[in-house]
Amino acid sequence: MTGQVRTVDGRVAGRRGQETRQKLLDCLREMLSTSPYRDVKVIDVARMAGTSPATFYQYFPDVEGAVLEIAEEMAKDSVELKELVDGKSWAGKSGTTTSEELVDGFLAFWRKNDAILRVVTLGAAEGDKRFFKIRMTVLNSVAKPLADAVKDLQAKGQADKAQDAAAVAGSLISLLASAAEHQKAFTSWGVKIKDLKPTLAPLVYLGVTGKKAPR
Amino acid sequence: MTGQVRTVDGRVAGRRGQETRQKLLDCLREMLSTSPYRDVKVIDVARMAGTSPATFYQYFPDVEGAVLEIAEEMAKDSVELKELVDGKSWAGKSGTTTSEELVDGFLAFWRKNDAILRVVTLGAAEGDKRFFKIRMTVLNSVAKPLADAVKDLQAKGQADKAQDAAAVAGSLISLLASAAEHQKAFTSWGVKIKDLKPTLAPLVYLGVTGKKAPR
DNA sequence: ACTTGTCCTGTCATGCCGTCAGCTTACCGC
DNA sequence: GCGGTAAGCTGACGGCATGACAGGACAAGT
Numbered sequence: 147m148t149g150q151v152r153t154v155d156g157r158v159a160g161r162r163g164q165e166t167r168q169k170l171l172d173c174l175r176e177m178l179s180t181s182p183y184r185d186v187k188v189i190d191v192a193r194m195a196g197t198s199p200a201t202f203y204q205y206f207p208d209v210e211g212a213v214l215e216i217a218e219e220m221a222k223d224s225v226e227l228k229e230l231v232d233g234k235s236w237a238g239k240s241g242t243t244t245s246e247e248l249v250d251g252f253l254a255f256w257r258k259n260d261a262i263l264r265v266v267t268l269g270a271a272e273g274d275k276r277f278f279k280i281r282m283t284v285l286n287s288v289a290k291p292l293a294d295a296v297k298d299l300q301a302k303g304q305a306d307k308a309q310d311a312a313a314v315a316g317s318l319i320s321l322l323a324s325a326a327e328h329q330k331a332f333t334s335w336g337v338k339i340k341d342l343k344p345t346l347a348p349l350v351y352l353g354v355t356g357k358k359a360p361r
Numbered sequence: 362m363t364g365q366v367r368t369v370d371g372r373v374a375g376r377r378g379q380e381t382r383q384k385l386l387d388c389l390r391e392m393l394s395t396s397p398y399r400d401v402k403v404i405d406v407a408r409m410a411g412t413s414p415a416t417f418y419q420y421f422p423d424v425e426g427a428v429l430e431i432a433e434e435m436a437k438d439s440v441e442l443k444e445l446v447d448g449k450s451w452a453g454k455s456g457t458t459t460s461e462e463l464v465d466g467f468l469a470f471w472r473k474n475d476a477i478l479r480v481v482t483l484g485a486a487e488g489d490k491r492f493f494k495i496r497m498t499v500l501n502s503v504a505k506p507l508a509d510a511v512k513d514l515q516a517k518g519q520a521d522k523a524q525d526a527a528a529v530a531g532s533l534i535s536l537l538a539s540a541a542e543h544q545k546a547f548t549s550w551g552v553k554i555k556d557l558k559p560t561l562a563p564l565v566y567l568g569v570t571g572k573k574a575p576r
Numbered sequence: 577a578c579t580t581g582t583c584c585t586g587t588c589a590t591g592c593c594g595t596c597a598g599c600t601t602a603c604c605g606c
Numbered sequence: 607g608c609g610g611t612a613a614g615c616t617g618a619c620g621g622c623a624t625g626a627c628a629g630g631a632c633a634a635g636t
Contacts, residue, residue: 153583162633163583182487184399184425189623198585203625210399264486271479271542272397281543313560317540321564324539325532327486328496345528349536352567368613375613377602404592413616418594583632593622601614606607 153204167205169195174212179261183268210269217266217280220259224284227255231291236299236355245350245359249322249343252288256326267327289319296354306356318353322346368419382420384410389427394476398483425484432481432495435474439499442470446506451514451570460565460574464537464558467503471541482542504534511569521571533568537561 151164173194177186186209192199206212230251234244256263263284269277293315299305325346329339348359366374366382374382388409392401401424407414421427445466449459471478478499484492508530514520540561544554563574 161582166583182489183483187623188625199624200585200587200626201583204584208624264483267486268398268479268483274397309560309563310556313556317536317557317560317564320539320543321532321536324535324542327539328535341525341528342532345524345532348524349532349564349568353564356573358571358573372613375602378614381614402592403594414593415595415616416614419614423594577636579636580634581632582634583630585628585630587628588626590624590626591622592624593620595619597616597618599614599616601612603612604610606609 154207155204163205166195166197166201170197170202170205171212171216174209175216175262178213178216178265183265213262213265214276214280216262217277220262220266221280221283223259224255224287227251227284227287228291231288231295234295236295236351237304238360241351241355242347242359245354246343246347248288248292248350249346252322253326253329253342256323257329264327285319285323288322289315292318292354299355304355309356314353318350321349369422370419374420378420381410381412381416385412385417385420386427386431389424390431390477393428393431393480398480428477428480429491429495431477432492435477435481436495436498438474439470439502442467442499442502443506446503446510449510451510451566452519453575456566456570457562457574460569461558461562463503463507463565464561467537468541468544468557471538472544478542500534500538503537504530507533507569514570519570524571529568533565536564 151167153163170191174186174191177191177194188199188202188209191209191212192202195202202212206215230248231244234247235241236244266277266281266284270281289312293311296305296309296311296314300307300309300311325342329342351357351359366379368374368378385406389401389406392406392409403414403417403424406424406427407417410417417427421430445463446459449462450456451459481492481496481499485496504527508526511520511524511526511529515522515524515526540557544557548554566572566574
């Protein structure tokens, strides 16, 4: 699957080279979570990795290129998010559980990949196709099975057929993504983090089924 | 209200100085909407404004400082968003209209200030208090009156009292903000922009009233 | 030990950053 | 109109990040 790892000038990287490369990626990830994206410099990353800027440029064209690498790694991990929706039931009480677990799982994933997702989101918003595609991969991993679930319910007459399934799923995933991104904002509105799930989960349930959540 | 405009070294700016300053801000705003934030350089802004980098540094400590200025201007404009909720009715049919106008108005404001809001959002997510506060100002201009509306309905027994009003309002505003930020994403899900309002508006209505939207 | 290919770094040209001294311009009182 | 004063602008400079290259260090096989 993973093609040969190559340096910028075309050589194939050996064992030691891959280690160095990985160390650079790790340090970059670390830097991203501690300083503003705009201020992340190659020289800092190199220093932290105990190597020189020249080495960095051997493996990556620039900071953005390395960030893309990290982002793609994360996008691969995001397949695990499918499990939050696939094969789950939306009927009655179990629907409540499904929506709660979806909210929980999604927020956890976002929090885990906080820093890199911030940069991906920015890149996507700025119109960069590569970042946009990565963001899509992550969100689609939930949005697609969710849209399928809505279509299923519509077919069984258990959900509002007038709603576009993909639009519903997209809106709900956006809601989750945005809530995940700005958890700090909620506290300033006097909302405790623990209030977030009880609020989001019913919204998801409502969006999917078109019915008020049972209690 | 607005104190004297001052240069970095303390001089008060006169007519000509203010013009230059404003031209720099305009050019920066332009640059932000055409190139990635990370790549916006002082020298480019200065060149576009037909002046020198040194002049830029006379009015702003750095790029971020100037961006903050633009953002604060925008935050002032955001008071107009209050009107989208204040004094509106959520009962029956008129509730549907209210939610639709809220969605429309909010999306329009966000689209108008696209570029600067992107940077504000990034800064806030990275933990910068100044950007965070500005983002709060914008979102609060809708979230506060919306929370009041929910409390009102709760008091009248027309909404679910178990929900925290502020949390509901916060989640809904986050939903709108996120949808506004990533309109392009929706099209890749096969969702037409015009499908967005019919999807978001009922979600808002549902969130506020806890009832399924009438049609 | 020698060869081969990978890996790292010293060094250099280039370009942006951020500051300062000093020159020019506008305004004001006389 | 004349000089004084403060505002406005820029050339120039040290400093640092970028990105390219060539050559030295190193590991592995022979």
